[in-house]
Amino acid sequence: MRGLYVFILIFIFVCCIRAKKVRWCTVSDPEQRKCAELAKALVAALSPAAVAAFAKLSCIRASSSTDCISRIRANRADIVTLDAGEVYSAVKQFDLVVIAKEMYSDGGCVLSVAVVRNDSLDIRSLQGLRSCHSGVRWTAGWSLPLGFLLSHNYLRWSKERPLSQGVSQFFSASCIPGAGAMAPSLCALCKGQKSYIRQRNYHCEKSHSEPFYNSQGALRCLGSGAGDVAFVDHLALENIKAADEYRLLCADGTQAPLSQYGRCNLGRGPGGGVVTRLNFRRIARKFLVTAQLLFGQRGRETKRFQLFNSSSYGQNDLLFKDLTDKLAVLPDGTDVSQLLGLDYVALLKGLGHEGRSLDDSVVRWCCISHAEMQKCEQWALRIESGPLVCVSAVSIRNCIEKIKRDEVDAVSLDATHTFLAGKCGLVPVVTEYYGTECAAADGSTHWETEVLPSVVGVAVAKRSSKKIFMGNLKGGRSCHGNLYSPAGWLLPHRHALSLEHNASIPCDPSQAYSEVFWKGCLPGSDGNLCKVCMGGSGQAATKRCAGNHNERYYGNMGALRCLVGDPSGKSYGDVAFLEHHSLKANILSLSSTGWAEGWMTSDFELLCGDGRRAPLSEWGSCNLGVIPPNTVMTRPVLAARVYDFLMKSQETFAADSNAEFKLFESLQYGESDLLFKDATRCFVHTGHMDFRSILGDEFYIHAETAFNCTHSDLLEFCNQDICSVF
Ligand SMILES: *[C@@H]1O[C@H](CO)[C@@H](O)[C@H](O)[C@H]1NC(C)=O
Numbered sequence: 001m002r003g004l005y006v007f008i009l010i011f012i013f014v015c016c017i018r019a020k021k022v023r024w025c026t027v028s029d030p031e032q033r034k035c036a037e038l039a040k041a042l043v044a045a046l047s048p049a050a051v052a053a054f055a056k057l058s059c060i061r062a063s064s065s066t067d068c069i070s071r072i073r074a075n076r077a078d079i080v081t082l083d084a085g086e087v088y089s090a091v092k093q094f095d096l097v098v099i100a101k102e103m104y105s106d107g108g109c110v111l112s113v114a115v116v117r118n119d120s121l122d123i124r125s126l127q128g129l130r131s132c133h134s135g136v137r138w139t140a141g142w143s144l145p146l147g148f149l150l151s152h153n154y155l156r157w158s159k160e161r162p163l164s165q166g167v168s169q170f171f172s173a174s175c176i177p178g179a180g181a182m183a184p185s186l187c188a189l190c191k192g193q194k195s196y197i198r199q200r201n202y203h204c205e206k207s208h209s210e211p212f213y214n215s216q217g218a219l220r221c222l223g224s225g226a227g228d229v230a231f232v233d234h235l236a237l238e239n240i241k242a243a244d245e246y247r248l249l250c251a252d253g254t255q256a257p258l259s260q261y262g263r264c265n266l267g268r269g270p271g272g273g274v275v276t277r278l279n280f281r282r283i284a285r286k287f288l289v290t291a292q293l294l295f296g297q298r299g300r301e302t303k304r305f306q307l308f309n310s311s312s313y314g315q316n317d318l319l320f321k322d323l324t325d326k327l328a329v330l331p332d333g334t335d336v337s338q339l340l341g342l343d344y345v346a347l348l349k350g351l352g353h354e355g356r357s358l359d360d361s362v363v364r365w366c367c368i369s370h371a372e373m374q375k376c377e378q379w380a381l382r383i384e385s386g387p388l389v390c391v392s393a394v395s396i397r398n399c400i401e402k403i404k405r406d407e408v409d410a411v412s413l414d415a416t417h418t419f420l421a422g423k424c425g426l427v428p429v430v431t432e433y434y435g436t437e438c439a440a441a442d443g444s445t446h447w448e449t450e451v452l453p454s455v456v457g458v459a460v461a462k463r464s465s466k467k468i469f470m471g472n473l474k475g476g477r478s479c480h481g482n483l484y485s486p487a488g489w490l491l492p493h494r495h496a497l498s499l500e501h502n503a504s505i506p507c508d509p510s511q512a513y514s515e516v517f518w519k520g521c522l523p524g525s526d527g528n529l530c531k532v533c534m535g536g537s538g539q540a541a542t543k544r545c546a547g548n549h550n551e552r553y554y555g556n557m558g559a560l561r562c563l564v565g566d567p568s569g570k571s572y573g574d575v576a577f578l579e580h581h582s583l584k585a586n587i588l589s590l591s592s593t594g595w596a597e598g599w600m601t602s603d604f605e606l607l608c609g610d611g612r613r614a615p616l617s618e619w620g621s622c623n624l625g626v627i628p629p630n631t632v633m634t635r636p637v638l639a640a641r642v643y644d645f646l647m648k649s650q651e652t653f654a655a656d657s658n659a660e661f662k663l664f665e666s667l668q669y670g671e672s673d674l675l676f677k678d679a680t681r682c683f684v685h686t687g688h689m690d691f692r693s694i695l696g697d698e699f700y701i702h703a704e705t706a707f708n709c710t711h712s713d714l715l716e717f718c719n720q721d722i723c724s725v726f
Pocket residue numbers: 118119120121
């Protein structure tokens with residue numbers, strides 16, 4: 001008897017301590033029914049021991065997905081599938097972990113689409129209309145479309161107010177499930193039952209009991225005539241009946257049939273994910289793997305139950321999206337920024353997803369050298385109410401990476417780096433203007449123009465080195481400004497540099513230069529193209545070949561210094577590839593800055609592409625090619641803020657012509673072209689343009705050709721595709 005008692009005790013211990021129940025959080029009756037069916041199907045398909053060990057499922061009915069997050073946190077439920085926008089909050093604000101990501105047949109991402117029935121609407125004129133959204137702070141229904149409207153300046157939002165207020169003033173009425181607490185008009189179109197009893201109030205809740213909840217519901221909102229436009233994910237388009245009554249609004253202002261969502265959308269973002277508590281993640285993972293093995297798309301037991309099919313319950317997308325192909329189960333330590341993508345996380349921050357912070361009104365400018373930091377700090381001091389923060393980076397490529405990572409906000413880029421930044425998903429704000437006339441007819445600072453004056457790239461030699469010309473550079477010493485610069489890196493490669501290499505020049509410019517030249521200085525590169533570089537000292541100390549002005553041979557000024565050589569006479573070049581603008585001023589400053597005495601413009605000559613030599617004044621006919629102007633680039637959601645800040649700076653400094661600080665001068669810091677080119681007269685608004693049209697097709701194709709055969713860590717970093725990686 002006593003033995004039996006002990007046996008029972010042990011049995012209870014083994015079974016009941018180990019038996020982990022998985023509590024799935026549901027938000028509606030249909031979802032609760034599907035969950036209950038899953039629980040039954042697990043019992044039927046698995047051995048009792050297996051069920052007891054990790055597949056005993058119970059279903060917890062909550063009132064909304066927000067309620068689910070709090071219940072999981074409080075250990076009153078364990079697991080739920082959420083939209084990526086909520087995944088981010090669940091992880092960042094509520095310390096939950098993501099353990100799986102929904103994968104669809106075309107990857108792990110959703111496209112945000114704007115659907116209408118009226119064929120005279122377009123994306124640029126949605127103001128005053130009635131809108132339907134899948135859910136507040138959701139990827140396709142909120143973050144991507146609002147990011148789009150903000151970055152194109154269709155929707156104005158001043159950071160002093162919450163975004164929801166801007167939205168409620170933009171649309172005349174909306175149904176945005178979950179937005180109840182933000183502003184009444186954001187729920188005005190919703191149809192769910194209203195009740196003062198919390199559990200029975202479905203109005204504007206993130207629950208299937210609100211008829212206009214999620215993408216399917218938003219389409220219902222549109223279809224019923226309650227709204228004029230619905231913001232949903234592309235997966236929901238599959239279920240639309242009478243598809244020819246509906247149209248998509250494209251980014252360019254046109255409309256397209258539903259089938260064209262691939263080109264006609266407002267952006268791409270991560271799909272849904274499954275979250276749980278940190279200490280529950282192992283069991284939850286095991287549970288998901290088992291459920292998927294049995295009931296997933298290619299499961300063993302799909303006759304009993306289908307995980308990604310909700311049709312028997314009278315609703316779509318219960319527990320998971322119906323179009324889920326499989327769940328990608330994630331390893332421990334998966335970083336949520338990596339999972340959701342840097343662009344998306346930056347967008348959420350830009351939209352104040354985590355609540356507002358002091359950062360919201362600051363613009364962080366990227367500086368790549370001691371001299372740039374000095375100039376930037378002067379700028380920040382002088383522009384009183386516009387808070388500018390100067391952040392240092394090691395190179396211009398590093399600036400682009402930091403902008404992607406949301407560590408800085410903006411920087412002015414030369415044409416090749418504009419190309420790289422554009423490929424990385426950054427957008428133009430303004431372009432530097434090098435012409436003479438500089439204002440709109442009405443005198444306002446906002447100014448747009450069709451003609452963006454360019455600069456030209458030239459090859460310069462000392463007049464005394466008579467034997468040097470294009471086509472005869474083999475074995476010489478070269479000075480290049482910096483890696484990927486238009487004048488120092490991209491253009492020279494397009495010309496015959498040496499007879500020996502005329503036919504068989506490598507298509508990667510760096511490699512070509514390293515074969516043609518004996519040695520040189522191409523700051524930011526390596527090998528023999530660093531051997532002529534100098535490095536920097538004092539406060540600007542750096543080792544040789546750094547990709548910033550701390551390296552004395554960096555940039556247009558640096559390439560000129562390189563050509564004349566350092567005072568010791570050791571590190572000099574035979575040819576310098578640089579931009580023509582400011583060349584004269586830079587030659588004069590050689591002595592005023594104490595670098596080298598006595599040099600005059602007549603001591604230099606241009607090397608023309610055809611092998612001739614010519615005086616500097618003939619740069620118009622003797623050059624290596626045209627270079628589009630520099631452009632300030634940022635993350636899309638910040639475009640309007642950075643623009644306002646730059647206009648304010650420009651107005652402040654223009655109003656006081658005696659001001660000590662000049663945005664477009666650098667000589668007082670001992671360098672040239674700090675932050676902006678010294679040749680800049682003002683900024684031209686180019687926020688409405690695509691980076692390709694700023695660069696022009698010809699330059700764009702040259703840059704693309706060069707980067708097609710150049711390994712760039714930056715492009716590799718930018719092209720990590722969150723939609724297919726996991
Ligand atoms: C379509 O939209 C236009 C512009 O907003 C409006 O004037 C027109 O009445 C709408 N047509 C219908 C059928 O709703």
